[in-house]
Amino acid sequence: MLVKTKEVAPSVHALTIPTPFLVGPVNVYVIEGEALTLVDTGPKTEEARDVLTEELKALGYRPEDVEILILTHHHPDHIGLTDLFTGAKLYGHEKTRPWLEGSETFHERKARFFSGLYQSHGVPEAVTAMIEGANSYYAAYASRSPLSGTLKEDDAVPGLAGWTVIETPGHAQSQISLYRESDGILISGDHLIKHISSNAIIEAPYEEGEERPKTLLQYRESLRKCLHVKRAFSGHGDPVDNPAELIRERMAKQLEKAAVIKALLGNEKLTAFELCVRLYPQMYKKQPGLTLSETLGHLDLLEDGGKVSAVKSEGVYYYQSC
Numbered sequence: 001m002l003v004k005t006k007e008v009a010p011s012v013h014a015l016t017i018p019t020p021f022l023v024g025p026v027n028v029y030v031i032e033g034e035a036l037t038l039v040d041t042g043p044k045t046e047e048a049r050d051v052l053t054e055e056l057k058a059l060g061y062r063p064e065d066v067e068i069l070i071l072t073h074h075h076p077d078h079i080g081l082t083d084l085f086t087g088a089k090l091y092g093h094e095k096t097r098p099w100l101e102g103s104e105t106f107h108e109r110k111a112r113f114f115s116g117l118y119q120s121h122g123v124p125e126a127v128t129a130m131i132e133g134a135n136s137y138y139a140a141y142a143s144r145s146p147l148s149g150t151l152k153e154d155d156a157v158p159g160l161a162g163w164t165v166i167e168t169p170g171h172a173q174s175q176i177s178l179y180r181e182s183d184g185i186l187i188s189g190d191h192l193i194k195h196i197s198s199n200a201i202i203e204a205p206y207e208e209g210e211e212r213p214k215t216l217l218q219y220r221e222s223l224r225k226c227l228h229v230k231r232a233f234s235g236h237g238d239p240v241d242n243p244a245e246l247i248r249e250r251m252a253k254q255l256e257k258a259a260v261i262k263a264l265l266g267n268e269k270l271t272a273f274e275l276c277v278r279l280y281p282q283m284y285k286k287q288p289g290l291t292l293s294e295t296l297g298h299l300d301l302l303e304d305g306g307k308v309s310a311v312k313s314e315g316v317y318y319y320q321s322c
């Protein structure tokens with residue numbers, strides 16, 4: 001087996017783990033601090049389990065040597081093998097909890113939220129069914145494990161002196177990044193990725209009665225928080241050597257995409273789904289959930305900037321230019 005482990009920064013090793021998903025392999029990180037720490041795991045597949053075990057072995061470790069396991073966010077390609085590390089203490093943001101521990105009330109509320117959301121944005125039932133099918137497919141690659149503790153903004157990372165937590169919600173509500181001040185490096189999970197723009201995925205609120213988070217607006221705020229970072233190590237692909245430049249590029253592209261949506265809207269009154277079809281005439285059929293998130297996120301951005309407004313009529317939102 002070809003072992004691709006490499007030391008990307010002092011005491012930080014990148015391990016590349018295969019996934020069955022379109023995004024390709026996922027990077028997980030071994031950090032040799034006061035405690036032997038692993039950041040993320042890869043998806044729940046035999047292949048990922050074998051590669052992760054082999055790559056740990058190449059560094060001289062067995063899974064049971066890992067003392068602390070930290071999850072950057074709750075997506076299955078990052079949390080699928082937590083049960084391989086039964087001897088490790090497991091940490092993540094509080095919002096990883098319902099995904100890891102399988103809260104029934106959370107998942108029921110989430111299902112109700114999305115069915116209402118899709119209806120109110122004009123999504124046909126057949127497309128909603130496709131999105132739900134895709135979500136269950138992904139969920140099968142996650143695993144369930146109880147958290148030992150949670151991490152929030154500015155927390156010191158347990159077992160890793162000199163590392164702190166930066167909350168970076170947007171791509172996922174549970175997304176955190178780990179920052180080492182001495183050399184300005186960031187383990188960014190899917191918050192910053194060099195070769196693809198991270199989707200600010202629409203999520204349900206985590207508490208009853210809350211509004212849905214405006215994920216693209218959040219994401220832009222989280223990007224601004226990382227302008228000082230010197231080098232970022234991502235969940236997918238190569239390290240980001242100039243994070244500030246990439247952040248500015250991503251933020252400019254978001255404004256460009258929002259302008260395209262506004263141009264597509266013209267003087268009509270359209271639903272988010274109708275705009276999604278215009279923006280992604282082919283891709284929406286293959287990735288309806290992600291393309292709808294993109295469209296709705298950029299509509300939120302336009303609405304926030306006073307460039308479009310949404311009017312509800314018979315339970316459905318119609319967007320129009322201001």
Ligand SMILES: [Zn+2]
Nearest residue numbers: 073075172190
């Ligand atoms: Zn992700």
